[in-house]
Amino acid sequence: MFSLFYGLWKYVFSKTEFHVLILGIDKAGKTTLLEKLKSLYSNVEGLPPDRIVPTVGLNIGRVEASNTKLVFWDLGGQSGLRPIWEKYFEEAHAVIYVIDAASPSRFEDSKSALEKLLRHEDLQGAPLLIVANKQDLAGAVSVDELSRYLDLKELDERQHMFEAVCAHDGRGVKQGIDWLVEVMQRSKRTERLRIRAGVSGP
Ligand SMILES: Nc1nc2c(ncn2[C@@H]2O[C@H](COP(=O)(O)OP(=O)(O)OP(=O)(O)O)[C@@H](O)[C@H]2O)c(=O)[nH]1
Numbered sequence: 001m002f003s004l005f006y007g008l009w010k011y012v013f014s015k016t017e018f019h020v021l022i023l024g025i026d027k028a029g030k031t032t033l034l035e036k037l038k039s040l041y042s043n044v045e046g047l048p049p050d051r052i053v054p055t056v057g058l059n060i061g062r063v064e065a066s067n068t069k070l071v072f073w074d075l076g077g078q079s080g081l082r083p084i085w086e087k088y089f090e091e092a093h094a095v096i097y098v099i100d101a102a103s104p105s106r107f108e109d110s111k112s113a114l115e116k117l118l119r120h121e122d123l124q125g126a127p128l129l130i131v132a133n134k135q136d137l138a139g140a141v142s143v144d145e146l147s148r149y150l151d152l153k154e155l156d157e158r159q160h161m162f163e164a165v166c167a168h169d170g171r172g173v174k175q176g177i178d179w180l181v182e183v184m185q186r187s188k189r190t191e192r193l194r195i196r197a198g199v200s201g202p
């Protein structure tokens with residue numbers, strides 16, 4: 001009986017495409033992370049860091065992880081571009097929020113952009129992976145320090161995880177994605193999005 005349900009469950013998720021927004025302020029390392037995700041999870045080699053330029057439009061990456069189709073949407077983080085983010089909120093299953101852990105002078109900006117996003121009704125119930133990026137740099141803070149700094153009460157009501165990552169060499173990326181896939185599969189938001197799209201199962 002268990003294997004029947006498990007098979008059905010796996011079947012439903014092999015059909016579902018999860019939309020994951022990659023957000024964060026400019027220079028946090030979002031596009032570098034997206035390109036690393038492509039290299040790690042698809043047979044397309046992502047761009048090397050020295051070929052990545054600041055994002056103005058939208059970068060898309062499609063990969064398959066743990067038998068699940070993931071579509072990443074990477075948007076520009078410059079302050080003038082942040083108002084565009086909310087256009088993608090409604091359709092997103094989850095958010096990866098990237099922070100440059102080696103730039104404390106930008107933590108305030110990063111925190112307030114995250115705060116806004118957490119308060120937005122179109123993102124209600126979306127699981128959140130907070131990436132403490134650039135762990136290869138000497139000044140990078142740990143996830144504990146970053147979480148203490150952010151100290152956001154809005155996080156208490158949301159499924160979230162902090163992950164120490166280096167988008168250059170890929171460390172920490174798989175752990176974060178494994179967690180994200182698992183929580184997206186079980187989240188009420190995924191169920192709501194599936195019903196809205198008219199997909200009720202096989
Ligand atoms: N040392 C180090 N540098 C990184 C890492 N990830 C990204 N960078 C560098 O940080 C800079 C900004 O990276 P991007 O990926 O363009 O940042 P972004 O968040 O996409 O920036 P916008 O598109 O402007 O929003 C580049 O010089 C990257 O090479 C990392 O893990 N370690």
Ligand SMILES: [Mg+2]
Binds near residue numbers: 055
């Ligand atoms: Mg970018």
